[in-house]
Amino acid sequence: xxxxxxxxxxxxxxxxxxxxxxxxxxxxxxxxxxxxxxxxxxxxxxxxxxxxxxxxxxxxxxxxxxxxxxxxxxxxxxxxxxxxxxxxxxxxxxxxxxxxxxxxxxxxxxxxxxxxxxxxxxxxxxxxxxxxxxxxxxxxxxxxxxxxxxxxxxxxxxxxxxxxxxxx
Amino acid sequence: xxxxxxxxxxxxxxxxxxxxxxxxxxxxxxxxxxxxxxxxxxxxxxxxxxxxxxxxxxxxxxxxxxxxxxxxxxxxxxxxxxxxxxxxxxxxxxxxxxxxxxxxxxxxxxxxxxxxxxxxxxxxxxxxxxxxxxxxxxxxxxxxxxxxxxxxxxxxxxxxxxxxxxxxxxxxxxxxxxxxxxxxxxxxxxxxxxxxxxxxxxxxxxxxxxxxxxxxxxxxxxxxxxxxxxxxxxxxxxxxxxxxxxxxxxxxxxxxxxxxxxxxxxxxxxxxxxxxxxxxxxxxxxxxxxxxxxxxxxxxxxxxxxxxxxxxxxxxxxxxxxxxxxxxxxxxxxxxxxxxxxxxxxxxxxxxxxxxxxxxxxxxxxxxxxxxxxxxxxxxxxxxxxxxxxxxxxxxxxxxxxxxxxxxxxxxxxxxxxxxxxxxxxxxxxxxxxxxxxxxxxxxxxxxxxxxxxxxxxxxxxxxxxxxxxxxxxxxxxx
Numbered sequence: 001x002x003x004x005x006x007x008x009x010x011x012x013x014x015x016x017x018x019x020x021x022x023x024x025x026x027x028x029x030x031x032x033x034x035x036x037x038x039x040x041x042x043x044x045x046x047x048x049x050x051x052x053x054x055x056x057x058x059x060x061x062x063x064x065x066x067x068x069x070x071x072x073x074x075x076x077x078x079x080x081x082x083x084x085x086x087x088x089x090x091x092x093x094x095x096x097x098x099x100x101x102x103x104x105x106x107x108x109x110x111x112x113x114x115x116x117x118x119x120x121x122x123x124x125x126x127x128x129x130x131x132x133x134x135x136x137x138x139x140x141x142x143x144x145x146x147x148x149x150x151x152x153x154x155x156x157x158x159x160x161x162x163x164x165x166x167x168x
Numbered sequence: 169x170x171x172x173x174x175x176x177x178x179x180x181x182x183x184x185x186x187x188x189x190x191x192x193x194x195x196x197x198x199x200x201x202x203x204x205x206x207x208x209x210x211x212x213x214x215x216x217x218x219x220x221x222x223x224x225x226x227x228x229x230x231x232x233x234x235x236x237x238x239x240x241x242x243x244x245x246x247x248x249x250x251x252x253x254x255x256x257x258x259x260x261x262x263x264x265x266x267x268x269x270x271x272x273x274x275x276x277x278x279x280x281x282x283x284x285x286x287x288x289x290x291x292x293x294x295x296x297x298x299x300x301x302x303x304x305x306x307x308x309x310x311x312x313x314x315x316x317x318x319x320x321x322x323x324x325x326x327x328x329x330x331x332x333x334x335x336x337x338x339x340x341x342x343x344x345x346x347x348x349x350x351x352x353x354x355x356x357x358x359x360x361x362x363x364x365x366x367x368x369x370x371x372x373x374x375x376x377x378x379x380x381x382x383x384x385x386x387x388x389x390x391x392x393x394x395x396x397x398x399x400x401x402x403x404x405x406x407x408x409x410x411x412x413x414x415x416x417x418x419x420x421x422x423x424x425x426x427x428x429x430x431x432x433x434x435x436x437x438x439x440x441x442x443x444x445x446x447x448x449x450x451x452x453x454x455x456x457x458x459x460x461x462x463x464x465x466x467x468x469x470x471x472x473x474x475x476x477x478x479x480x481x482x483x484x485x486x487x488x489x490x491x492x493x494x495x496x497x498x499x500x501x502x503x504x505x506x507x508x509x510x511x512x513x514x515x516x517x518x519x520x521x522x523x524x525x526x527x528x529x530x531x532x533x534x535x536x537x538x539x540x541x542x543x544x545x546x547x548x549x550x551x552x553x554x555x556x557x558x559x560x561x562x563x564x565x566x567x568x569x570x571x572x573x574x575x576x577x578x579x580x581x582x583x584x585x586x587x588x589x590x591x592x593x594x595x596x597x598x599x600x601x602x603x604x605x606x607x608x609x610x611x612x613x614x615x616x617x618x619x620x621x622x623x624x625x626x627x628x629x630x631x632x633x634x635x636x637x638x639x640x641x642x643x644x645x646x647x
Binding site: 016019020023024027028031034035037038061062063064065067082085086087148149150151152153154157158 | 190194195197198199200201202204205208212216251254255258275279283286287402405406407409410
């Protein structure tokens with residue numbers, strides 16, 4: 001028999017703030033690409049290093065697949081960002097966000113002995129900000145912050161009023 | 169046990185026997201982060217306003233604000249270069265894209281039309297440029313960025329249809345083609361700008377007008393040296409499902425999709441790297457030296473690529489003779505296909521100093537060297553024509569341990585060109601074209617100048633075949 005939800009208030013506020021910040025970053029990354037005249041991931045992919053480098057570079061040479069990957073990246077980042085800010089479908093958005101970031105991470109992992117021509121703004125060894133942001137999304141995914149503060153709370157409230165869920 | 173259950177389920181909103189109501193608190197909490205999206209929207213809006221303001225300010229001729237005469241443009245050729253021009257044009261106020269034409273309808277055309285729609289432009293897409301010229305009555309100007317061997321037909325037909333034309337360089341792959349363009353321009357009285365975009369680059373204009381013209385910082389230019397070293401690259405491909413039908417390719421002069429994508433390497437279609445790259449820089453030689461060349465020797469060959477798919481020389485080394493208004497000069501140029509080290513630049517050496525300039529300011533800041541024996545440049549530094557000299561580091565600090573031999577001349581002062589271009593490379597040249605349409609400027613690279621460059625550059629491929637020095641007569645450069 002389930003009891004009323006008890007969220008630890010302070011940690012949940014902190015995690016919600018984290019969710020909004022990560023969402024903001026995603027949303028801007030997406031919109032900035034969407035509004036650039038002809039943004040493409042080709043340059044980034046061509047420089048790929050690490051275990052999947054070959055696949056990323058191959059993708060960059062296929063105009064049709066590249067166009068699809070570009071569209072998915074631009075819209076994916078935008079939608080994930082908006083959902084995270086709003087706390088809507090938070091888990092799905094977190095999962096998608098983790099997927100995107102891991103791809104970015106794998107395309108340019110800061111592993112020992114790798115040197116990148118494009119200077120990064122910090123210094124990284126294996127862990128970079130991509131990985132930290134992915135970890136933040138894992139926290140958001142597991143704590144269900146959308147149901148604490150976010151549209152998920154309303155959506156879930158509406159759905160759970162249905163009898164079949166009430167019987168659970 | 170109940171406690172444990174509580175903990176395990178604490179993330180899930182409770183559902184007890186009776187369905188819970190969606191309370192006021194749930195609504196408030198549910199909507200609590202919506203304002204963050206509003207805040208984002210506000211920040212985004214401010215940022216876009218700031219960006220647009222900066223772009224408008226950067227692009228603005230003083231009169232560019234209100235009451236700007238709108239110019240209806242069409243882009244003919246929506247490939248890589250067409251897209252570069254489109255991006256630059258999107259930053260220029262007062263343009264209305266009416267049409268885009270490309271025979272690769274499923275890829276280039278669709279991509280460019282979609283991009284333009286995102287920028288609130290509503291261009292019609294065409295595969296056939298004649299249909300476009302027939303139907304788009306309101307067009308003022310056509311931007312031609314098709315393969316070189318189409319330039320003459322596209323430019324002359326557009327001029328004869330009463331449109332002003334901006335045509336990418338090389339003006340044409342043949343002299344007859346280039347000549348027909350000059351004649352069509354004269355006959356129609358419409359504007360024809362050739363895309364040697366360095367001619368409108370404020371850095372190059374500053375060098376030409378102020379440094380070489382007014383201040384004569386280099387003294388008499390005797391030798392010129394320039395290069396564009398480019399890395400080897402795989403051939404351009406195309407996905408099968410976007411392939412252009414064979415009949416269409418044939419109709420437009422291409423053997424197959426590979427040739428369509430890699431036309432620059434084929435004889436009869438393009439001219440190879442000496443024309444694609446060298447043409448930009450050899451045009452600057454002519455401009456800065458004040459005369460076209462009087463002779464040319466060249467060596468070239470296909471040293472790297474497969475001759476089946478690459479007909480033109482991937483490596484070319486050229487030597488020009490010039491009879492400039494102030495005396496003879498020699499100029500060397502090379503383009504090679506190995507790697508991109510040392511990039512591209514033009515270097516002019518005079519008896520008082522050297523100017524090393526590149527379109528790529530990131531790689532070459534525009535170095536100016538004053539020979540220690542030359543008159544001081546203080547006046548020009550005070551006027552802001554050149555930067556103050558960089559202090560030379562003491563020899564000991566270089567760490568190389570190298571010692572200057574007593575017979576070596578003292579290292580000259582190092583200055584730089586203090587003018588920067590903060591816009592895409594092609595923007596000022598396009599701006600110059602549109603300003604001229606509005607009657608507020610004159611063309612920086614009209615047909616006659618484009619023709620001079622074409623004569624200078626196309627002769628290189630002839631000289632390679634001839635394996636001997638070829639001479640130019642002054643009338644070779646006139647139409």
